[in-house]
Amino acid sequence: xxxxxxxxxxxxxxxxxxxxxxxxxxxxxxxxxxxxxxxxxxxxxxxxxxxxxxxxxxxxxxxxxxxxxxxxxxxxxxxxxxxxxxxxxxxxxxxxxxxxxxxxxxxxxxxxxxxxxxxxxxxxxxxxxxxxxxxxxxxxxxxxxxxxxxxxxxxxxxxxxxxxxxxxxxxxxxxxxx
Amino acid sequence: xxxxxxxxxxxxxxxxxxxxxxxxxxxxxxxxxxxxxxxxxxxxxxxxxxxxxxxxxxxxxxxxxxxxxxxxxxxxxxxxxxxxxxxxxxxxxxxxxxxxxxxxxxxxxxxxxxxxxxxxxxxxxxxxxxxxxxxxxxxxxxxxxxxxxxxxxxxxxxxxxxxxxxxxxxxxxxxxxxxxxxxxxxxxxxxxxxxxxxxxxxxxxxxxxxxxxxxxxxxxxxxxxxxxxxxxxxxxxxxxxxxxxxxxxxxxxxxxxxxxxxxxxxxxxxxxxxxxxxxxxxxxxxxxxxxxxxxxxxxxxxxxxxxxxxxxxxxxxxxxxxxxxxxxxxxxxxxxxxxxxxxxxxxxxxxxxxxxxxxxxxxxxxxxxxxxxxxxxxxxxxxxxxxxxxxxxxxxxxxxxxxxxxxxxxxxxxxxxxxxxxxxxxxxxxxxxxxxxxxxxxxxxxxxxx
Numbered sequence: 059x060x061x062x063x064x065x066x067x068x069x070x071x072x073x074x075x076x077x078x079x080x081x082x083x084x085x086x087x088x089x090x091x092x093x094x095x096x097x098x099x100x101x102x103x104x105x106x107x108x109x110x111x112x113x114x115x116x117x118x119x120x121x122x123x124x125x126x127x128x129x130x131x132x133x134x135x136x137x138x139x140x141x142x143x144x145x146x147x148x149x150x151x152x153x154x155x156x157x158x159x160x161x162x163x164x165x166x167x168x169x170x171x172x173x174x175x176x177x178x179x180x181x182x183x184x185x186x187x188x189x190x191x192x193x194x195x196x197x198x199x200x201x202x203x204x205x206x207x208x209x210x211x212x213x214x215x216x217x218x219x220x221x222x223x224x225x226x227x228x229x230x231x232x233x234x235x236x
Numbered sequence: 237x238x239x240x241x242x243x244x245x246x247x248x249x250x251x252x253x254x255x256x257x258x259x260x261x262x263x264x265x266x267x268x269x270x271x272x273x274x275x276x277x278x279x280x281x282x283x284x285x286x287x288x289x290x291x292x293x294x295x296x297x298x299x300x301x302x303x304x305x306x307x308x309x310x311x312x313x314x315x316x317x318x319x320x321x322x323x324x325x326x327x328x329x330x331x332x333x334x335x336x337x338x339x340x341x342x343x344x345x346x347x348x349x350x351x352x353x354x355x356x357x358x359x360x361x362x363x364x365x366x367x368x369x370x371x372x373x374x375x376x377x378x379x380x381x382x383x384x385x386x387x388x389x390x391x392x393x394x395x396x397x398x399x400x401x402x403x404x405x406x407x408x409x410x411x412x413x414x415x416x417x418x419x420x421x422x423x424x425x426x427x428x429x430x431x432x433x434x435x436x437x438x439x440x441x442x443x444x445x446x447x448x449x450x451x452x453x454x455x456x457x458x459x460x461x462x463x464x465x466x467x468x469x470x471x472x473x474x475x476x477x478x479x480x481x482x483x484x485x486x487x488x489x490x491x492x493x494x495x496x497x498x499x500x501x502x503x504x505x506x507x508x509x510x511x512x513x514x515x516x517x518x519x520x521x522x523x524x525x526x527x528x529x530x531x532x533x534x535x536x537x538x539x540x541x542x543x544x545x546x547x548x549x550x551x552x553x554x555x556x557x558x559x560x561x562x563x564x565x566x567x568x569x570x571x572x573x574x575x576x577x578x579x580x581x582x583x584x585x586x587x588x589x590x591x592x593x594x595x596x597x598x599x600x601x602x603x604x605x606x607x608x609x610x611x612x613x614x615x616x617x618x619x620x621x622x623x624x625x626x627x628x629x630x631x632x633x634x635x636x637x638x639x640x641x642x643x644x645x646x647x648x649x650x651x652x653x654x655x656x657x658x659x660x661x662x663x664x665x666x667x668x669x670x671x672x673x674x675x676x677x678x679x680x681x682x683x684x685x686x
Contacts, residue, residue, distance in 0.1 A: 112256070112260065139256075140254065140257050142264070143348065151266060196269050207268060209351035
């Protein structure tokens with residue numbers, strides 16, 4: 059079992075390399091960059107000017123390597139699911155694919171000065187969170203657990219990068235199953 | 237806490253004709269730890285509807301076939317406890333407002349802010365849990381204080397029930413008289429639960445356990461620093477009973493100073509905390525109980541006459557169990573039914589010999605003693621029927637005589653021990669703690685025979 063990071067029209071190499079190390083630490087699995095071309099054009103809603111994350115997940119599955127793995131798409135565009143105004147990311151619960159975007163993790167979107175360090179931290183946390191769903195873990199009520207549900211950017215800063223005791227045990231159990 | 241550990245999962249049904257809305261909402265809720273399902277139209281929704289099955293139903297206002305408004309009414313008819321949240325497009329907000337008037341909890345406009353959706357669902361869940369806890373607690377309280385808990389068909393007890401019904405709806409002070417174990421507190425709680433004060437507390441003060449020095453602070457509370465050890469301000473029992481009932485058990489045991497304080501608070505309905513100077517007004521109903529002869533105490537000068545008349549406005553006397561023996565089988569079966577389940581034993585009843593013995597015993601500890609005896613018998617019983625050997629009652633074939641003088645009791649007791657020891661004089665004398673010669677004299681004196 060390995061984890062692939064799939065850059066989706068995403069070019070920030072520094073962010074990708076720090077993400078790679080963070081995922082390796084969090085899941086204890088080999089993590090690699092998957093170099094496949096991926097166009098976002100078909101997932102764009104012209105009225106909302108946002109990108110449908112569910113559509114992105116289905117595209118990821120189409121190009122996924124035929125092996126026991128998890129694939130995390132990393133984008134920089136504004137993501138949505140039809141009923142919600144936006145999402146930070148989406149994942150298949152107990153599945154193969156997940157996606158996150160840096161778009162709403164950036165402080166400058168909220169009128170604050172750029173903060174690359176904070177962006178790096180938030181991206182790592184959201185990526186671990188979404189990949190956690192692919193291992194079958196649902197939201198946790200423990201505010202410090204990485205699987206705690208966060209719906210606005212500052213809230214992400216309050217939780218840690220770690221799984222709580224229960225979620226950690228679930229992760230290990232589900233890793234063995236896959 | 238993790239939602240995976242919740243014993244009862246919250247269930248959510250999403251009714252929307254758009255597949256993408258159904259999928260994204262159910263996925264969102266499942267990830268949040270809820271049990272979620274969806275329906276594409278009213279027909280499918282109605283098929284999935286059963287009373288109590290769904291805690292929350294998200295309902296699109298515009299549905300093919302039957303619109304959301306009509307479906308809302310159908311859902312309310314099937315499951316009035318389900319919380320309905322309308323889903324609407326911006327254009328149909330007016331209809332959403334109309335649906336609120338019809339009983340929907342709230343509405344969300346598509347697309348909805350994820351933070352708003354999360355909080356809305358969390359609030360509904362919290363509200364529903366509080367409501368269900370509230371109903372559960374009210375039922376438990378009702379069960380605890382119901383007059384049905386006081387068992388008896390004896391005419392003396394029927395009269396007590398009548399008195400409870402008469403006095404409960406009023407605010408009259410009640411004095412309950414009866415021996416220890418007759419259920420005075422149960423009567424006080426029954427009066428409280430049948431009064432308009434039942435949704436406020438009933439505060440019990442056991443005056444028998446209070447020393448003279450402690451009574452004032454217990455009744456009226458104290459300010460911080462009022463005396464050594466008063467580290468915090470503390471409310472007294474009268475303040476805690478505001479709006480409800482205060483039950484003063486063993487009121488005959490309070491000292492002279494407390495009697496004066498009590499008289500004052502009954503008359504003025506206000507007091508100051510110990511060490512304080514602020515007058516606190518309270519609205520309470522007073523119920524007292526005593527097993528002392530207060531009239532005698534008044535005559536002897538140990539209880540204030542004016543206080544006695546203030547407390548003894550409406551008096552209820554509970555007969556001791558030995559004066560209503562006809563209630564013993566009823567009480568035994570009541571306690572058996574109530575206790576056997578909690579002890580997890582399937583006991584069906586009492587043998588006729590055991591019941592005869594229960595009816596013959598004089599029960600100095602009254603109903604409380606009987607309850608404890610039945611509980612013990614259930615625990616030790618090896619058969620499905622409680623037998624004589626399971627009862628914790630000393631053998632006393634003739635029961636306790638009506639004459640309860642020391643001599644009469646001594647006669648019964650000596651006879652009982654003699655029979656237990658098989659008329660072995662040495663062992664009987666040992667048990668009684670007297671020498672054999674004394675025992676012989678007593679056997680002769682009371683005319684005891686094998």
